[in-house]
Amino acid sequence: MTVTTSLPLAAEAASEENPWARAWRRLRRRKGAMVALVVVVLFVAMAVFAPWIAPYDPTATSWSLVRKPPTWAHWFGTDEVGRDVLARIIYGARASLSAGLVSVSIAVGVGVPLGLLAGYAGGWIDSILSRIVDAMLAIPFLILAITLSAFLGPSLTNAMIAIGVTSTPVFIRLTRGQTMAAKVEDYVEAARAVGNPHWRIALRHVLPNIVPPLLVQMSLAIAGAIIAEAALSFLGLGQQPPAPSWGSMLNTAQRFISQAPWMAFWPGFAIFCAVLSFNLLGDGLRDALDPRHK
Amino acid sequence: MFGYLVQRLLQIIPTLIVVSMLIFGLQQLLPGDPALIMAGEERDPKVLAEIREQYKLDQPIPVQYVYWMKGVLSGNLGESMRLKSSVGSLVREKLPVTLQLAAMALLIAILIGIPAGIVSAVKKETGWDYAANLFALWGLSTPNFWLGILLIFLFSVTLGWLPASGYVLLSEDWKASLATTIMPAFVLGNALAAVLMRHTRSAMLQAMSADYVRTARAKGLEERRVVLKHALRNAMTPVITLLALDFGALLSGAVLTEQVFTIPGFGKLIIDSVFNRDYAVVQGVVLVTATVYILLNLMADIAYVLVNPRLRG
Numbered sequence: 340m341t342v343t344t345s346l347p348l349a350a351e352a353a354s355e356e357n358p359w360a361r362a363w364r365r366l367r368r369r370k371g372a373m374v375a376l377v378v379v380v381l382f383v384a385m386a387v388f389a390p391w392i393a394p395y396d397p398t399a400t401s402w403s404l405v406r407k408p409p410t411w412a413h414w415f416g417t418d419e420v421g422r423d424v425l426a427r428i429i430y431g432a433r434a435s436l437s438a439g440l441v442s443v444s445i446a447v448g449v450g451v452p453l454g455l456l457a458g459y460a461g462g463w464i465d466s467i468l469s470r471i472v473d474a475m476l477a478i479p480f481l482i483l484a485i486t487l488s489a490f491l492g493p494s495l496t497n498a499m500i501a502i503g504v505t506s507t508p509v510f511i512r513l514t515r516g517q518t519m520a521a522k523v524e525d526y527v528e529a530a531r532a533v534g535n536p537h538w539r540i541a542l543r544h545v546l547p548n549i550v551p552p553l554l555v556q557m558s559l560a561i562a563g564a565i566i567a568e569a570a571l572s573f574l575g576l577g578q579q580p581p582a583p584s585w586g587s588m589l590n591t592a593q594r595f596i597s598q599a600p601w602m603a604f605w606p607g608f609a610i611f612c613a614v615l616s617f618n619l620l621g622d623g624l625r626d627a628l629d630p631r632h633k
Numbered sequence: 634m635f636g637y638l639v640q641r642l643l644q645i646i647p648t649l650i651v652v653s654m655l656i657f658g659l660q661q662l663l664p665g666d667p668a669l670i671m672a673g674e675e676r677d678p679k680v681l682a683e684i685r686e687q688y689k690l691d692q693p694i695p696v697q698y699v700y701w702m703k704g705v706l707s708g709n710l711g712e713s714m715r716l717k718s719s720v721g722s723l724v725r726e727k728l729p730v731t732l733q734l735a736a737m738a739l740l741i742a743i744l745i746g747i748p749a750g751i752v753s754a755v756k757k758e759t760g761w762d763y764a765a766n767l768f769a770l771w772g773l774s775t776p777n778f779w780l781g782i783l784l785i786f787l788f789s790v791t792l793g794w795l796p797a798s799g800y801v802l803l804s805e806d807w808k809a810s811l812a813t814t815i816m817p818a819f820v821l822g823n824a825l826a827a828v829l830m831r832h833t834r835s836a837m838l839q840a841m842s843a844d845y846v847r848t849a850r851a852k853g854l855e856e857r858r859v860v861l862k863h864a865l866r867n868a869m870t871p872v873i874t875l876l877a878l879d880f881g882a883l884l885s886g887a888v889l890t891e892q893v894f895t896i897p898g899f900g901k902l903i904i905d906s907v908f909n910r911d912y913a914v915v916q917g918v919v920l921v922t923a924t925v926y927i928l929l930n931l932m933a934d935i936a937y938v939l940v941n942p943r944l945r946g
Binding site: 470471473474475477478479480481482483485486487489490491492562566569570573574575576589592593596597600603604606607608610611614615618619 | 647648649651652654655656659660662663664770771773774775776778779780782783785786790881882884885886888889892893903904907908912915919922923926927930
């Protein structure tokens with residue numbers, strides 16, 4: 340999706356074959372990445388069309404259906420209050436994917452402009468921003484996310500903000516490094532020589548050229564954010580009951596592991612598949628977008 | 634070398650200051666009267682007044698920070714409202730547990746990750762390489778709390794071989810201690826092994842294409858010696874320094890793993906403090922974690938320069 344929206348920007352720089360078309364052609368050759376892309380699309384469809392796909396209401400309890408093993412009526416079984424596990428997995432995709440999307444949007448929205456600023460302006464702005472990035476990266480990812488959401492208060496929105504803020508320094512550092520490398524290239528020199536203002540050079544000449552590594556990082560960051568949301572919900576700091584989330588389902592499932600193991604299997608498997616797909620997609624994008632890779 | 638050391642040491646000071654500011658600043662995120670929130674269940678006006686006095690809550694924020702920092706620098710990380718003991722002593726009590734877990738996880742990760750990385754680099758683009766890469770993807774994508782629950786189901790519930798939760802001190806009964814920590818250590822090590830495998834693979838691939846490896850081969854050395862003596866030695870340098878960076882991931886993982894296996898370590902201390910609104914403990918623990926992480930990175934950097942003759946200068 341992101342690839343196509345960036346097309347018009349990069350099209351100007353195209354010589355023989357458009358670089359995005361080349362990247363897409365290379366990505367298509369990688370089986371793992373393509374399978375991952377299909378799985379991602381399926382998960383997105385599952386989240387968007389949840390009300391039409393889910394066989395039952397994900398919050399409807401039934402005392403006659405408490406902790407029933409998988410059957411034809413309930414493929415993934417039922418949970419401790421008789422809710423259908425499959426329906427909760429389908430609706431749970433909403434919490435996970437929106438956490439991935441929202442928190443990475445926060446990280447990109449804040450991190451990329453700050454990274455551009457630090458890398459392009461240099462000087463004291465760069466020094467201050469870099470120290471803040473160092474400081475944030477010195478606190479382990481999940482610990483910072485837990486701490487932030489603890490101080491903000493437990494809710495899915497706050498968890499997304501916490502994960503977004505925690506993911507920001509990586510984007511600042513990446514954008515800064517890429518900007519500093521691009522800044523000394525001939526095409527930037529040329530743009531400066533013809534009298535373009537700084538903001539225009541940064542946005543129109545530097546930014547489009549650093550999009551590839553950002554795309555790779557975004558895919559990996561979404562994987563990280565999905566796992567982080569699940570972790571926060573597992574700890575009770577994310578999605579609050581009875582709304583379904585894969586992480587909080589695992590939390591409950593742990594208490595019933597000896598009586599109802601299916602309650603624990605499926606939510607974890609869903610997290611695993613979603614995270615694996617974004618990781619594979621990120622790896623595939625890295626190989627496809629790397630100009631050194633022939 | 635000495636100049637580099639001084640420069641590196643000077644560099645971490647501003648970082649540490651910013652870390653302390655960030656952690657102190659967290660307090661400002663709390664909605665409402667911080668004294669009321671920090672007191673938790675306690676509503677006694679005397680306690681509230683004590684908290685206000687202790688944290689200088691009636692003073693402007695920069696002044697509060699200076700007081701807090703003064704305490705931290707003199708070794709006073711604050712007081713736990715709930716446990717009525719100092720954060721410093723809590724950290725000293727819980728840290729060894731997590732360190733035992735981390736050391737075991739590290740061992741497991743090294744035993745799996747490095748051989749897997751070597752094999753996949755030496756047998757590049759074969760079934761071995763493919764399998765090792767699949768293993769790495771599995772390790773990177775499995776939520777460790779899920780893996781923990783699955784292991785509990787298999788080894789504790791179904792087979793009854795290992796206890797599902799709890800912890801025994803290593804000094805008390807080492808067999809029981811290992812039995813309580815082997816599953817969580819494996820869960821932690823599994824993820825780290827994946828990272829380590831990837832690092833080792835790429836470092837080995839680079840080393841294997843270096844001139845000195847070609848020379849070793851040209852001399853007629855057997856392949857085993859070329860790989861293990863010549864390539865591996867050089868490839869391990871970046872891998873070991875990268876391990877220091879993975880320490881943070883290990884601590885993050887420990888938070889979840891200790892929660893799943895009810896192990897009273899550092900991670901569980903953070904979570905329990907979060908849920909009991911024991912914010913001083915959270916701040917203290919995070920500050921200690923970040924400081925340890927920064928110092929470990931410093932040591933890794935210095936070690937890297939020490940073992941790399943080209944950088945020694």
